[in-house]
Amino acid sequence: MSTPSRSVSSPAADAAASQTAPTPASGSASRTASPSHARYVLAIILVSYFMILLDNSVIFTGLPSIQAGLGLSTAELSWIQDAYTLVFGGLLLLGARAGDLIGRVRLFVVGLAIFGLASLSIGLSQAGWWMIAGRAVQGIGAAIVAPTSLALITSYFEGAARRRAVALYAATAGIGASLGMLVGGAFTAWISWRAAFLINVPIAVAMIVGARAVLTETPRRKGKFDVLGAVGATFGIGALVFGFIEAGDAGWSSWRVIAALVAGVVLLVILVAHEARAEQPIMPLRLFRSRERSGAYATRLLYLGAMMGFFFFTTQFLQNAYGFSPLQAGLGFLPMTLVNFVVAMAIPRLSARISNGVLLAGGTAVTFAGMFWLSRAGLGDSYWVAVALPMILIGLGQGLAFAPLTNAGIAGVDASDAGAASGLVNTAHQLGSALGLAVLVAVSADAVADSSSVAAVTRQFHEAITASSVFLALAVLVVLIVILPARAARQA
Incomplete structure (x- = not known):
């Protein structure tokens, strides 16, 4: 089973969770566990998931320091992020399948161990290739931990308890990426960018010890690896x-x-x-027969491509053009982080009053408006007007869009395909991040002939964020032309 990047506690998400829930034998933990034991289980799952999400963005505010310290080119710098998101996204489906066949707790522990060892290697890296390789290995660990973490929630919680657990899981996903900017900035400013990775080592060790003490292994299922x-x-x-x-x-x-x-x-x-x-395909092609689901995967690719470019280029713009320190750059994303968190927590109540289609269309449109506004930021402009206010719109749109976008990606699937559909949502999320950043680096490359020039950094930022706005405009079109009509037809 795979993990939606933004899980939600809406009825559609609950239905998907129930479709992929284990048999009573494997799910008995939720009925026998005491409330205190259940809290320990959820804490282990959420802290582990938060750790891997944090490392998806913790690196951004440290990018200028990493580039200077290791002597990296712009292309090598982008590979530090792409190596992680690419391997993470590419192996998610295999990681989900492996949990069913090997045992979820066993694989969960293995994933934590891989992630912790890779983090140690990154923290000690002395060259660009070393760090890129470490990030790729980190992606392997994340591809194991992410899908098994949600699978463990379905094993240990049922009914109202599961809905609350999934809501907390959604909140963790909602703030993990954006909070990573602040955490990365604080470590870079006060200690070193290396500390942002080395801190994962004691966390991973603690979660391994906790998992082995608290979690009970799930039954293995028969099947083949694709x-x-x-x-x-x-x-x-x-x-x-x-x-x-x-x-x-x-x-x-x-x-x-x-x-x-x-x-x-x-x-x-x-x-x-x-x-x-394939007899047991890791990516069943029948999932793409639904225009609503296919549109959701395409929208997620475009949306995450835009957002990854936003994080990557905006943090460099704030530091190299506005003169922010790494910590100030991390704090610069706080308006978006706060709004995103508040809206993500309110989504279950909003979904009861407003259709997912309206939330999705509105969220993508608001994100586009914020991104286009941000693309106009210049050196002489106030941070609060040119950057902070657009970020508030981006955070609002992101909080509105991700939950219904996840629902659209799993809409109408059979019980046997629910896990694969969730895996495709995750894969589109991670691969969209990797491909989007690669495209934006290529698009804006002509603006950095002199990377030390503030004017060149500003031109690169304008070109990249403008291209991100184009991605979001295309995402809005896919929502309006593909997803909403297909959704209306399915409901009718």
Whole structure:
């Protein structure tokens, strides 16, 4: 089973959770566990999930310090993030399937161990390749922990208790990414960017000890790994990302760029052909027959591509153009973080009064408005007017959009496909982040011939955030033209 990046406690999400819930034998923990024991279980799950989400963004406010300390190019700097999100997204489906076959608690502990060891390696890294490799291994650990964490919630909680647990899970997902900006900035300013990764080591050790003491292993299920499917997805998208990143340095006519893009397309075509014949496919193609779900996956790719570019380029703009320290840059994202958290917590009540379609359309449109406004920010403008106010709109739109977007990604699935549909939501989230950042780095590469120039940094920011606005405009169109009509037809 896989983890939606923004799980919700709405009726649709509850239905999906119930579809993927274990059999009574495996779910008995929720009926026998005392309230205090249940709190320990939930704390272990949420802290572990928060840790991997935090590392999706904790790095951003430290990027200038990392680039200077390790002597990285812009392309290498983007790979520090892409290596994590790419492997994380590419292996999510395999991680979800492995939990069913091997045992969720056992795999959960293995994932925490991998993540903790990779974090230690990153904190000690002395070269760009070392750090990029460590981030890729971190992605493996995250791809194991993320899907098994939600699967464990369905094993231990039922009914109202499960709805509350999923609501807390949603809040964790809602604030993890944006709070990482502040945490990363604080560590970079007060200690070092390395501390933001080394802190994961004691957390991972504590969660492993807690998991082994508190959690009970789930029964194994019979089945086969679709290893070829997971490998094909990872390397296919990886080749495309590499091609886009290389285009920023070498140009679109470079043989490396052309070869990577062609290889990516070929691998993805082979992946589709394999999944059509696989006995137990990791990505059932029947899930794409629904226009609503397909539209949701496309929207998530576009939306996360825009948001990853927003985090990546805005933190550098605040530090290199506005002169913010890493801590000030982290605090600069606080308006968005607070609004996002408040709206995400209110979504269950809003969903009872407003349709998911209206929330989704409104959320994507408001995010687009905020991103376009932010793209106009200049050196002479006030932070509060040119940056903070647009961020409030972006946080509002993000809080409104993610819950109904997750619901659309799992809408109408059969019980046997609920886990795979949730996995595709996760995969679209992570791969959208990786591909989006790669495209934006390539689009804005011509603006940084002199990366030390404040004017060049500002031009790069304008070009990247404008391109992010285009992504969001396309996302709004997909919602209006594809998702909403398909949703109305399904409900009718």
